Amino acid sequence: MSDLTQPMPRESAFSYHRLVLRRLFVLSGLTVLLCLSVAIDVSLGPARYALPDVVRTVLFPSEAALQMRVVVWDIRMPIALLAVTVGGCLSLAGAQMQTILANPLASPFTLGLSAAASFGAALAMVLGVALVPAALALMVPINAFAMAMVAALLIFALSGMRGVTTETIVLLGIALVFTFNAALALLQYFASEQALAAVVFWTMGSLTKATWGKVAVTALILAVCTPLFARRAWALTAIRLGEVRAAAMGVPVRRLRLETLLLVSLLAAVPVSFVGTIGFIGIVGPHIARLLLGEDQRFFLPGSILSGALILSATSVLSKAILPGAVLPIGIITALVGVPFFATLIFTHGRRQW
Amino acid sequence: MVTLELDRVEARYGRKIIYYSATVPPISGGTLTALVGPNAAGKSTLFRRIAGQLGGGGRVIFGGADLSDLRYMPQDTGMNAALTVYESIILALKQGQGGWSLRTEELEAVQSVLTRLQIADLAGRQLAELSGGQRQLVSMAQTLVSRPKVLLMDEPTSALDLFRQHEVIDALRDYVAETGAVAILALHDLNQVMRTCTTTIAVAGGQVVASGPTLEVLxxxxxxxxxxxxxxxxxxxxxxxxxxxxxxxx
Known part of the structure; x- marks a missing residue:
């Protein structure tokens, strides 16, 4: 080994500091973009207000005209902020599913949580069945949440069994997707035209029924789960080196996987029950974060939340901007816009990640 | 000086017992110990039992160290995480510790292990870009960075060229001589064992069939x-x- 090829000892630490700075810069950039996107989202809508007026109404609501205050604070802000919290929750759920299952395809969708939620929602819309006794207005989200948790707990219970590998869990998730989709199709077959339309609309995903209550609940879940993951940042990163290696480093792999699955179930089930099936964010959000920031959870964790929130917020903007006067279902836009963006990132980075 | 002794140790995978009564008299640190045996003899199983990853009866007795001072380097070098070599070594060092920030002495420990294994030039590379041999060196760096007192290494030189094998074994010998650590290396090359390891444990079919000075065992x-x-x-x-x-x- 020639000494000439060896960097000076301090050089690696210096390069590492530079890498950390670059990552902090990327995280700040994502935050700025997210703020911008939310501002644009709030300013867009059928009633045309100028951006400065909207910003003034957000900052000083008491000084704004009543109509504008109602439109901005009661309609647009909940939608814009729900896009942020739901995007963050789904992306974080996908990120940690991919981490603990060592599978790039793992997400709330591939593991059947969304399919289960859709089936639960359809039960309420088609048959009027309430899985948990609840007020009529809450029957759909509560059914969706209950079924998503059933799917999550099934996967959770299976993961706790001895000898079950990550591949088995992913396969079970795919089996759940098919089962719940078949059950949903059966319900649709017997549904009235009106109910059928409602189910189809629900499965497309929509932010239009956003309320401050939904924003608060999703924000709370994100606020509870994020620090719990943050405390396990080193262990979660180690698990990506493989189970055997993580165990050799002293990571309690089985316990960590079960704890993470439980948190991920909450992170995925609640937003899905509020907004329906918004595909893709749970897969793409984490992959974008991984490409930009690597998998050190100290950066990957906030990066996944920010990228998911940004994608859904930007999609919310697009869903209003594409057809003026109409709001396209957001679930459709996420996939249509997300795929080309994602493909570009993959091909420009061109390095093997899995 | 650290010592390690096995007293009628059993190792189980669920209900299946792999080792029934493995006994090894105290092994002293400061020099290298080899673990030899044919394929599927139970070398990795014995390592995992000593490392506390598998259950079973009997006692693993550490002298001058405890389980937290032990690091096990598994044979598998599958490393596809999107991490740089430097990050992966920091990760190994920070396991079990709270806090996201890194202290100067921690960065120095990473630097020292990179230098010891002569892989400072790999520090900024992505794990997924490394060759098999480089992965093995990084894996070794992850194992050594926390300065363990007991080292269990599963075929640590199997993917290395002759020059690197020589360099790495020398680095390990220096390390155990400096620290008095016990280092057990599962090896297949018996000539390498005879050249480098003072003590040898031979296993076959879930039994320790011999242990002692290398030339008396082999x-x-x-x-x-x-x-x-x-x-x-x-x-x-x-x-x-x-x-x-x-x-x-x-």
Whole structure:
């Protein structure tokens, strides 16, 4: 080994500091973009207000005209902020599913949580069945949440069994997707035209029924789960080196996987029950974060939340901007816009990640 | 000086017992110890039992160290995480510790292990870009960075070229001589064992069949028992012991 090829000892630490700075810069950039996107989202809508007026109404609501205050604070802000919290929750759920299952395809969708939620929602819309006794207005989200948790707990219970590998869990998730989709199709077959339309609309995903209550609940879940993951940042990163290696480093792999699955179930089930099936964010959000920031959870964790929130917020903007006067279902836009963006990132980075 | 002793140790995978009564008298640190045996003899199982990853009866007795001072380097080098080499070594160092920030001495520990294994030039590379041999070196750096007092390494040099094997074994010898650590290396190359390891443990079929000074353990009859080959131990022209394999035992 020639000494000439060896960097000076301090050089690696210096390069590492530079890498950390670059990552902090990327995280700040994502935050700025997210703020911008939310501002644009709030300013867009059928009633045309100028951006400065909207910003003034957000900052000083008491000084704004009543109509504008109602439109901005009661309609647009909940939608814009729900896009942020739901995007963050789904992306974080996908990120940690991919981490603990060592599978790039793992997400709330591939593991059947969304399919289960859709089936639960359809039960309420088609048959009027309430899985948990609840007020009529809450029957759909509560059914969706209950079924998503059933799917999550099934996967959770299976993961706790001895000898079950990550591949088995992913396969079970795919089996759940098919089962719940078949059950949903059966319900649709017997549904009235009106109910059928409602189910189809629900499965497309929509932010239009956003309320401050939904924003608060999703924000709370994100606020509870994020620090719990943050405390396990080193262990979660180690698990990506493989189970055997993580165990050799002293990571309690089985316990960590079960704890993470439980948190991920909450992170995925609640937003899905509020907004329906918004595909893709749970897969793409984490992959974008991984490409930009690597998998050190100290950066990957906030990066996944920010990228998911940004994608859904930007999609919310697009869903209003594409057809003026109409709001396209957001679930459709996420996939249509997300795929080309994602493909570009993959091909420009061109390095093997899995 | 650190010591390690096995007293009628059992190792289980669920209900399946792999080791029944493995006993090894105290092994002293400061020099390298080899663990030899044919494929599927239970070398990795014994390591995992000592490392506390598998349950079972019997006692693993550490002298001058405890389980938290032990690091196990598994054979598998599957590393596809989107991390740089430097990050992966920091990760190994920070396990079990709280806090996201890194202290100067932690960065120095990473630097010292990179230098010791002569892989400072790999620090900024992505794990997924590394060759098999480089992965093995990084894996070793992850194992050594926390300065363990007990080291269990599963075929640590299997993917390395001759030059690197020599360098790495030298680095390990220096490390154990400096720290008095116990280092057990599962190895297949018996000539390498004879050259570098003072003590040898031989296992087969879930049993410890011999343990002691290497040249007393690696006899032609034991080699025949372990591997089913006829072999001789002879001195080379410089007087070093060498194993010459004549072929499959009749």
């Amino acid at each position: 006899t032609p009859s034991l080699i025949r028992q372990l591997y089913g080959v006829d072999a001789r131990v002879e001195a080379c022209s410089r007087g070093c012991p060498m194993m010459i394999v004549d072929g499959a035992a009749a």
